Amino acid sequence: EEALLPAPQNISILSTNMKHFLTWSPVIIQGETVRYSVEFQGEYERVYANESWIPISECSLITATACNITEDISATVAYNLRVRADLGARRSEWGTLKGFFNRNTTSLTPPVMKVIADGYHLLLELEDMGPAFQFRVLYWKKGQERRMQQKVVKEVSSVVHLDTMEAGAEYCVKAQSYVEDINRSSSFSQTQCVRAQGDTSMWL
Amino acid sequence: SGELYCSLLNPRNVRFESINMKNVLHWSAPEGTGNGVLYKVKYSVYGVGKWIRKAECRNINRTWCDLSSETSDYEDQYYASVKAFLNGMFSDWVETTRFNPLTDTKIDPPMVSVSSTDRSISIILTAPEKWKRSPEEESISLLQVYPGLQYNVSVLNKKTKKRWFFSVSNHTLVVPWLEPETAYCVSAQIHVTTPLLDSGFSKEYCIATLKDK
């Protein structure tokens, strides 16, 4: 009987900013192309649906050793994941991720941002990190850190208007990304400062 | 004796088209038929299931039928159905998918009115009204139907070509500290997070700030 194909090893999750990837080491068979298939099992399937597994069609019989599972990990519960190898008629056992994966463990990075002064207006450009993200923006007049103001930005269309600035004054801004679905935030971005148009007659 | 049974091809693409909960049934004529085809329409409330004929859409030759009045309760879901007939032949009844006015309607952009001083512009936003049977009937703003409704407002400085975005919940927005004698163009969009319903952006309303006092 043909030797059983070895199951994929080193199965792990790479999860950053709510994008989740399952990765594994290749099964090496000299001169052959091994294919892989991935399945997932949510807590619902484990507890209420006879521990059933659900195939991910985009990762069925693929040659890559990574699978984007983001769309299927769409609830904040514990998921099981497994992958097996196929070579012609030969098939391996399932290799299963050690431990569960819950999306609330994703690593969150601060947003890429650009602060703009346009006349007396303080503006902010933010990176679009996906539909799950909002941004908590803190801004203050330099030297008046205790009078820091906050704005939550949910729509990242383009240049977001934060506030108006006093003529000639310098304003600083920092932001963190926030994901409501898992109730977690990233660390703050680097602070950026800009200066308002200098015409002080505005204040007479 | 066997009755001669000729059937007509079915109307196609039977669906509701809804804007601000004005819910109109639309369809396409059976393939290959020219003029002269007539139609009749019926509708039903999901869960009740009794089909009700729409009298005003009996023996009509147009390919739409306004069912706004019959489907105005947006706590219910509906089906509608169309049958075609021509020279004694007739088609099957062809149904829509289940129609949920609350989630399946489209929303018009808000009305935008803008005024200016030398250094600021004031923007007033008005959400469209839900369709109503007659002008005398009490108006219901879509704001009441979708309490989470927000406005995304775009302000374009025509001189610098820079565009800013504001996201506001209430219907007024004042943008201070602007350049005198400068044209600004404003357009706005309605944004409802759940159910996810976004209007398009309104056309641009441009206004110039006044001469510096």
Next chain:
Amino acid sequence: TAGNKILHFGACRVSVSMAEIRVGFTAIKANIQARDPIRTLSILSYPHSLHKVNSSDRCCITHHLFNFYVDKVFKHCKTEDSYVNRKISSIANSFLSMKRKLEQCHEQNRCECGRESTEKFKQILANYEGLNVTSAAMKSLGELDILLDWME
């Protein structure tokens, strides 16, 4: 955009990924509802609409309905379509997450069950049990927008 919502069910407040559930359901709504040919019966809406439930009973009814969908509905909705099955899994796991959150509040006795909510839920179960399991489950899943509209 993020569509998490804090929903108030009487004294209970639950943060719910409403937008995610809506996106998942909208993706399969036509497919699921097309599998339900019965127009004359609704599990959730008739004879008494959810919208007629008193606010004091909202928490209890919601608690019952989360359990109903998790215990009875989703498991009987397996289809031949892998994409639909994945979306159903996504919704089911989101419901499980919501059910857990509401359960904590229910256990702190802040989610009383009055006569009306008990009667209302009995009616829903009677509607459900009036059909064979698969038809009843598929019809219930097809009515998820009725539940989501009411919850919001």
